[in-house]
Amino acid sequence: MAVQTQPREAIVIAGGGIAGLTLALALKRAMGPSFAITVADPALAGPERADNRAYAVAAAAQAMLQTLGIWDAIAASAQPMTEMVISDSRSGDVVRPVFLTFDGEVEPGQPFAHMVESAALIAALTEACRETGVALRGEGVVQYAADDGGGTATLTSGAVMAVRLLVAADGARSKLREQAGIGWVGWDYRQAGLVATIGHERPHDGRAVEHFLPSGPFAILPLRDGGRLGYRSSIVWSERTENLQALLSLDEDGMLAEIERRFGLELGEIALESPVSAHPLSFGVARRFVAPRLALLGDAAHVIHPIAGQGLNLGLKDVAALAETIVDAARLGLDPGSEDVLDGYERARRFDTVAMGAVTDGLNRLFSNDATPIRLARDLGLGLVDRLPGLKRFFIREAAGMAGAPPRLLRGEGL
Numbered sequence: 001m002a003v004q005t006q007p008r009e010a011i012v013i014a015g016g017g018i019a020g021l022t023l024a025l026a027l028k029r030a031m032g033p034s035f036a037i038t039v040a041d042p043a044l045a046g047p048e049r050a051d052n053r054a055y056a057v058a059a060a061a062q063a064m065l066q067t068l069g070i071w072d073a074i075a076a077s078a079q080p081m082t083e084m085v086i087s088d089s090r091s092g093d094v095v096r097p098v099f100l101t102f103d104g105e106v107e108p109g110q111p112f113a114h115m116v117e118s119a120a121l122i123a124a125l126t127e128a129c130r131e132t133g134v135a136l137r138g139e140g141v142v143q144y145a146a147d148d149g150g151g152t153a154t155l156t157s158g159a160v161m162a163v164r165l166l167v168a169a170d171g172a173r174s175k176l177r178e179q180a181g182i183g184w185v186g187w188d189y190r191q192a193g194l195v196a197t198i199g200h201e202r203p204h205d206g207r208a209v210e211h212f213l214p215s216g217p218f219a220i221l222p223l224r225d226g227g228r229l230g231y232r233s234s235i236v237w238s239e240r241t242e243n244l245q246a247l248l249s250l251d252e253d254g255m256l257a258e259i260e261r262r263f264g265l266e267l268g269e270i271a272l273e274s275p276v277s278a279h280p281l282s283f284g285v286a287r288r289f290v291a292p293r294l295a296l297l298g299d300a301a302h303v304i305h306p307i308a309g310q311g312l313n314l315g316l317k318d319v320a321a322l323a324e325t326i327v328d329a330a331r332l333g334l335d336p337g338s339e340d341v342l343d344g345y346e347r348a349r350r351f352d353t354v355a356m357g358a359v360t361d362g363l364n365r366l367f368s369n370d371a372t373p374i375r376l377a378r379d380l381g382l383g384l385v386d387r388l389p390g391l392k393r394f395f396i397r398e399a400a401g402m403a404g405a406p407p408r409l410l411r412g413e414g415l
Contacts, residue, residue, distance in 0.1 A: 045138020186284025
């Protein structure tokens, strides 16, 4: 089949999730109509995607979405986090002592994160991409090839597109990463993340709660008011894999009883507002983030435990770094898919990614352990942090994505 002719700057993004769509929008807003951007994903051809997940969008990521003109479309449904509370107990404990609390503001009047529901964010990004002229194709990229002069991306229809750069945003099991021969280092936690939206009769006041239980963390994350009982929260419940089948076979009353044991009574009566979905938990990082004419983005480059709620924010940091790298190169007349340009993206992201992966892996191993000496040591450590305002502020700024020297988009600056 003949190769479709495209402008020299043509970039194809394989994957229409949050990271892929955000990158497309950032590039199109910065470079304008002459810069051809295509997002290819079979999901774009189907109905609106049902997804009961919600994400903690850090302050830096929120600033990027504001700069890209997306935030106003989702602000009404985004819930600011005003406080973070951490407890360590067993599920049967009547009293759950609080060892650490964080004020929810990274700066006066600026929450360190907002809870945003996945479906609302994807819908807003898709519409903005369409309005700015990003080509949205409802088919996947099944093969790519590269040489010094450019590359090609073969779609499921058999169409072959000439590209300067192919971005693999096709998830943790990225076929494009495998085709490029990029290795993967990782392991299975033998845990699954159970996710659902919960209704409750008392207001959460923007408070996020993370109970560390022997089988893994149980997070209660505030959502905008609504639902049958007036108020809603998202839960992310880490559970051992061997318990998963028994839990998922429960009827709604049985599942609700299990959630109630972990959720606690502080917010009153609770109800399921969505089905419970299960997602295997693992750690993984690509040995390289780039290959000839190829850049890995988001879960295709790294997967971390959700214990710190940083998975999405890590992917959006990739977006900010890659968009800045591409735009700066293109404005200098450089080839955005060249080895030198892509190496700059890898240098910008690899250390931060590995460091965050190590932190979340260590936290999960530490807090999913019920040995008494370890419990005493970690509770002492949490209590010490709670008494050190300077250290707490450091952790808040890290969680908000505002530490160090982030890319321009994460500082709320345009490209």
